[in-house]
Amino acid sequence: MTVACAAPSLAERVLEHARLRPTAPALIWRGRAVEYAELANLVLDARRRLQSLDGRGPIGLLARKSPEAIALILACLLARRPVFVPSPDLAADVLRRLFARAGCSHILTPGEPAAAASAFEAAAVRRLGQDDGADIALMLTTSGSTGDPKIVPLAPGALDRFTAWAGDHFSITQQTTVLSYAPLNFDLCVLDIWTTLSHGGTVALVEHERATDARHMLELLAAAQVEVVQGVPMLFRLLSDAASKDERRVDSVRHVLVTGDSIAPSALATLAVLFPRARFHNVYGCTETNDSFVSEIDLRAVAARGEIPIGEPLPGVSALIVAAAGDVVDGPGEGELWVATPFQTTGYADPSLDAGKFAPHPQVPDGRTYFRTGDTVRRHEDGSVTLCGRNDSLVKVRGVRVSTQAVEQAMLEHEAVVEVAVLAIPDALAGSRLHAVVRRAEANHLDSMVLRRHCAGRLDRAAVPSKIEIVTHPLPKTPTGKVDRRRSIPNTQRRSAP
Amino acid sequence: MIDHTPAIKQFIVEEFMPDVPVEQLDSDYDLLDGAVIDSLGLLQVIAWIEETFDLALNDAEIGPDDFRSVQAMQAFIAQSKN
Numbered sequence: 001m002t003v004a005c006a007a008p009s010l011a012e013r014v015l016e017h018a019r020l021r022p023t024a025p026a027l028i029w030r031g032r033a034v035e036y037a038e039l040a041n042l043v044l045d046a047r048r049r050l051q052s053l054d055g056r057g058p059i060g061l062l063a064r065k066s067p068e069a070i071a072l073i074l075a076c077l078l079a080r081r082p083v084f085v086p087s088p089d090l091a092a093d094v095l096r097r098l099f100a101r102a103g104c105s106h107i108l109t110p111g112e113p114a115a116a117a118s119a120f121e122a123a124a125v126r127r128l129g130q131d132d133g134a135d136i137a138l139m140l141t142t143s144g145s146t147g148d149p150k151i152v153p154l155a156p157g158a159l160d161r162f163t164a165w166a167g168d169h170f171s172i173t174q175q176t177t178v179l180s181y182a183p184l185n186f187d188l189c190v191l192d193i194w195t196t197l198s199h200g201g202t203v204a205l206v207e208h209e210r211a212t213d214a215r216h217m218l219e220l221l222a223a224a225q226v227e228v229v230q231g232v233p234m235l236f237r238l239l240s241d242a243a244s245k246d247e248r249r250v251d252s253v254r255h256v257l258v259t260g261d262s263i264a265p266s267a268l269a270t271l272a273v274l275f276p277r278a279r280f281h282n283v284y285g286c287t288e289t290n291d292s293f294v295s296e297i298d299l300r301a302v303a304a305r306g307e308i309p310i311g312e313p314l315p316g317v318s319a320l321i322v323a324a325a326g327d328v329v330d331g332p333g334e335g336e337l338w339v340a341t342p343f344q345t346t347g348y349a350d351p352s353l354d355a356g357k358f359a360p361h362p363q364v365p366d367g368r369t370y371f372r373t374g375d376t377v378r379r380h381e382d383g384s385v386t387l388c389g390r391n392d393s394l395v396k397v398r399g400v401r402v403s404t405q406a407v408e409q410a411m412l413e414h415e416a417v418v419e420v421a422v423l424a425i426p427d428a429l430a431g432s433r434l435h436a437v438v439r440r441a442e443a444n445h446l447d448s449m450v451l452r453r454h455c456a457g458r459l460d461r462a463a464v465p466s467k468i469e470i471v472t473h474p475l476p477k478t479p480t481g482k483v484d485r486r487r488s489i490p491n492t493q494r495r496s497a498p
Numbered sequence: 499m500i501d502h503t504p505a506i507k508q509f510i511v512e513e514f515m516p517d518v519p520v521e522q523l524d525s526d527y528d529l530l531d532g533a534v535i536d537s538l539g540l541l542q543v544i545a546w547i548e549e550t551f552d553l554a555l556n557d558a559e560i561g562p563d564d565f566r567s568v569q570a571m572q573a574f575i576a577q578s579k580n
Contacts, residue, residue, distance in 0.1 A: 209561050209562060211537065212537050212538070212540065212541055398536075398537065398538070429538060430538055447515070447517050447518045447522070448515040448517050448518060449515050449518045449522065449523070449527075449532065449534065452515070452532055452533040452534055453532045453533065455533055456531060456532060456533035461533060461536055461537075462536070464533040464536065466536065466538070466539070468515070469517070470517050
């Protein structure tokens with residue numbers, strides 16, 4: 001028997017690229033190329049910073065996307081210290097709880113002394129013991145607001161298997177430039193940033209501040225000769241709107257990956273004009289499992305059919321459609337999608353949250369753990385599978401999974417709020433927009449400015465409703481006495497004039 | 499320098515919080531931290547400024563801080579007009 005040499009880790013591969021091709025561009029940031037050698041130096045600086053910290057526990061990173069933040073994550077991977085990357089947009093008290101739950105011993109912000117985050121450190125309780133962290137590389141969160149986001153730890157092996165698959169499937173090599181649009185805490189970065197760097201390619205980073213500046217992004221795509229673009233429908237909508245004004249084309253793009261919500265077939269047709277040489281892929285996945293389905297989109301078939309199938313399971317992925325009664329649907333039919341992938345987490349950082357989300361095969365245990373996606377899918381006669389919808393209180397607003405129930409709960413925490421109804425209105429640009437109707441106490445003069453400030457301290461920005469209407473009359477009720485959301489917000493639900 | 503503050507306040511209130519009396523919005527109120535304007539709202543504000551003040555902002559270096567408050571918008575418009 002031979003002893004296998006451990007394959008180099010992601011961070012080790014990045015340093016190896018720096019040694020072999022020091023002047024190759026690793027990142028494009030604010031109009032400038034950051035070469036692999038420069039990135040490696042940032043990583044080594046960050047590693048020195050880590051070495052000066054006591055303990056071996058997980059590191060929390062509170063940062064927007066930047067070369068320094070990327071280097072800090074790589075340094076953590078190199079030092080085999082788990083790194084937790086939450087959204088910096090989360091409310092301060094939520095961040096404090098999450099850092100504590102992740103067991104972070106230190107919270108770092110690139111370029112700033114650790115003191116900037118010291119307020120969080122006091123709350124950090126080491127839930128993961130010193131040794132427990134050994135099998136965790138990266139901790140992300142679910143992008144939601146069903147209570148606090150859940151922390152999803154990913155093992156080094158899960159990351160390596162995904163970067164290997166994605167690099168191969170989308171031909172990401174040393175010559176490839178990939179756009180990075182999603183924030184650093186999104187699972188999309190495992191492809192955009194980590195797969196690309198692991199293969200020695202170039203990542204063109206979109207700054208947080210310019211994420212809605214479509215002209216800037218079109219210029220970046222052209223200037224950096226970007227070949228792979230992954231994004232949510234909102235990104236593509238922004239790009240197509242801006243490009244159609246001056247009939248712009250981006251010829252360099254070979255692969256367009258659509259993720260998040262399903263994209264409208266009409267939006268796809270516009271994209272085909274913007275990216276005339278690209279192949280289009282519908283990618284389905286979630287933070288817990290990473291990508292599980294991918295399908296190359298046949299534009300003509302989509303135009304005829306009006307919907308896009310979620311495609312075929314990736315190699316090594318096992319997918320089941322489970323009916324309400326717990327039976328696996330083998331033929332045509334509808335049910336919840338369960339998936340097991342080679343890239344998945346072993347469970348949430350807080351194991352008490354696993355119940356009902358991770359389960360063995362419901363009929364014939366096959367040794368794998370399945371993740372229950374909460375998405376209802378339908379298998380058609382021809383074997384193709386399409387998405388029917390999510391659990392109805394969960395919606396996506398600008399790529400962030402938001403629970404309308406959690407938004408209502410946060411509003412009800414204001415003393416002057418008596419009743420509230422929050423409804424998601426489909427929106428071409430944002431996916432969904434939230435509309436809230438709030439009944440305030442008669443004697444109180446609560447207005448939407450005050451309520452927005454209240455929400456800002458409790459919710460992700462995307463979860464603060466774009467429209468807040470304050471009333472004093474009672475809201476309509478269902479027969480069981482609950483607020484009837486649809487009747488509370490009637491006008492927006494009408495698709496056509498009666 | 500023309501004071502556009504009343505017009506800006508009028509727009510912000512009508513567009514994002516129609517139930518709030520205009521006089522209640524202070525010029526230095528942080529509209530971003532207060533979750534009055536989000537990233538899509540920012541696009542609306544930029545489009546309104548372009549149209550109302552006849553400015554083409556495409557090439558200008560603009561950032562969220564230019565629209566953080568009514569005061570900041572007033573300063574931004576005055577500066578862009580020059």
